[in-house]
Amino acid sequence: MTQFTLSRSSVASRVAGGVALILLAGLVAAPWWASSSFLHLAGEFAVYLALATLWNLLAGYTGLVSVGQQAYVGLGGYITFSLALFLGVHPVLAIPLAGLVAALVAVPVAALVFRLAGAYFAIGSWVMAEVFRLIAAQATALGGGSGISLPASVTKALGGKWLREASIFWLALALGAGCLALVYGLLRSRIGLALTAIRDSEVASTSLGIRIGRVKHALYILVAALTAMIGALISLQKLRVSPDAAFSVNDWTAFVIFIVVIGGIGTIEGPILGTIVYFLLREFLADFGTLYLLFLGTLAIVVMLAAPKGLWGYAAERFGWSLFPVGYRITFKD
């Protein structure tokens, strides 16, 4: 009889886990050792990492390719500002509340956009985001089309300059690391098994008794809530919301999609690698303005055509790498 062992970790994955924990500990202490421009950049990195991880969960695993996630980013920001301005809610407390409200909003929205299949779902979700943007532009109490800044009285609730910058950074870190951990945990669980099965074949997973419609619905609502929490945080980073910026398809969806595609869709590592590539490109090429966006669009097309599984997918297939394993590996001993 053949002997075999079953494992879901490797030396690489244990090292990666250790490095991730050390990195996290170093970052938690960052407000004491880093400059405020570093905190700002790292906060933005965490935001994009979280958005990319969530979009990847939706599109990479359940085929729900949304081009309308900016709807929830903007919604989160607007809810946070409304709660803080009209009800005097502490801005930090407003973040989870924004997630809750967004989950409630996502229920009827899902009921509508889920009527559209495949690529039409993508554009339908975009229409939804446009509806949100146009409604926000009508909200005169929140500045209408030109938006509104958070008054100094509210920002003071976050403490002095150092404490405010530090707490916004910690919140970004918590959301970024939290989303990553949540998605990793989710994918290693029973639901993750279902999601991976759906990713690989919808027909086969239906035949195994997975209720695809229900899983997709639940996931869409979860991702909407988390995306709105990130949107709430973004509004605190910028201390301002306006319809065009808060519901920007380029900033909150196009770049996120490029990050996931370039890094590798349908993997945990892909969005991480993609975010690193995106920030490197931005640091070196942002001075070129429109040329930089031309380059980003071209890179996404080239990656999609040459290596559809992205940079990480290509490397993983070639070298068998896996830093955050969600599956099991069987090793036979004869």
Next chain:
Amino acid sequence: MELVNIILQGVLVGGLYALFAAGLSLIFGVMRLVNIAHGDLIVLAAYIAMEVIKLTSLPPLAALVFVVPLMAAFGYALQRGILNRTLGGDLLPPLLVSFGLSVILQNGLLAIFTADSRKLDAGVLETASVSAGGLSIGLLPALMFATAVAVIAALQFMFYKTALGRAFRATSDDAEIAELMGLDRRRVYAWAMALCLGVVAIAGVFLAIRSNFDPFMGPGRLIFGFEAVIIGGLGNLWGTLAGGVILGVAQGLGAAIDPGWQILAGHVAFLLILAVKPRGLFPRMDG
């Protein structure tokens, strides 16, 4: 009477939306491709028309003689060079590649033509109108609507009465069997995209005569076209015209209540129809 006038203007604008939508409907029908760059291609056609007019001093509508073949050739090359490589069972590649294309077109146009908004001058055509019994019909909107009807009738004729249309329908029904019968699927798709961009050229020139345009107008036009297709029902070109008209009327009524509600009213009409009739008003095929 004012209400009748608003509805009438809405119907005529619906013709333009049907022109935005007809190409989208055609390529979805033939190859199930949803092209996110569709709106940006409309804007590209407007800029090409602007350049053609600069070079030849032709009036805008006459410039179509050059713009239509240029766009069609571009469509053929685009399909053969890039989009054909993305077509397979998977939904993601064509969507993402056309999304990348959209960003490239927007920023390419921005780099060449700056963000200034432009307009094509069609002279008296823009202001001429016919009035009767308190109603007034602009010559340009009327011409736009008539063009939409003519384009859709022509596409319909092509689809059901010509060899090319037969090839389109066969490939749409079952691409593999069509290939066994000697059709080259890649070439059929390229012809469909060429035809689509020919229609896009007409839409782009009318857009540029009717209003100002800039490099970032594309996504909005894509969304109007998409709404018209879904309202009308997939696979039905006359339905698409009806969808455009419904969208135009809804926007007109919205604008009459409050100018800020114009676009929103169109989206709301679309969502209502999606809620009541998810497959559109006159569906002929499944998504």
